[in-house]
Amino acid sequence: MAEKRELPRYRVLTGPDDETFCRRVSEALDLGYELHGPPSVTFNGQRVIVAQAVVRRPE
Template sequence: MKLYRFLSADDTSEFCHKVTAALNAGWQLYGDPTYAFDSANGVMRCGQAVVKEKEGSYAPGMKLGEQ
């Protein structure tokens, strides 16, 4: 099965650590990162899609971050 996640966080080192942890867990970058101003909270936000191939069957209740 192919799994997809979209990682997002404020524009701090937290975001970089989140993406780095996913890469080290076998996820691969998918597409370009995004960067936008969150006017509701007054901060810049970053996002990055990641994908991973894994054996088994997909189920909507899966915790993707634990795969």
């Protein structure tokens, strides 16, 4: 029997500041994650890159 893979309790989502990144954060929130702190933002010389930590409470 295959064991059920649990979602990690902590994740850091990173990527360009675009609609795809926003959807990834929204999907994590839909899975029960909560934002953990403010986003981190930097510029790599071509585009804005963001990082957002998310956490899930133990069930």
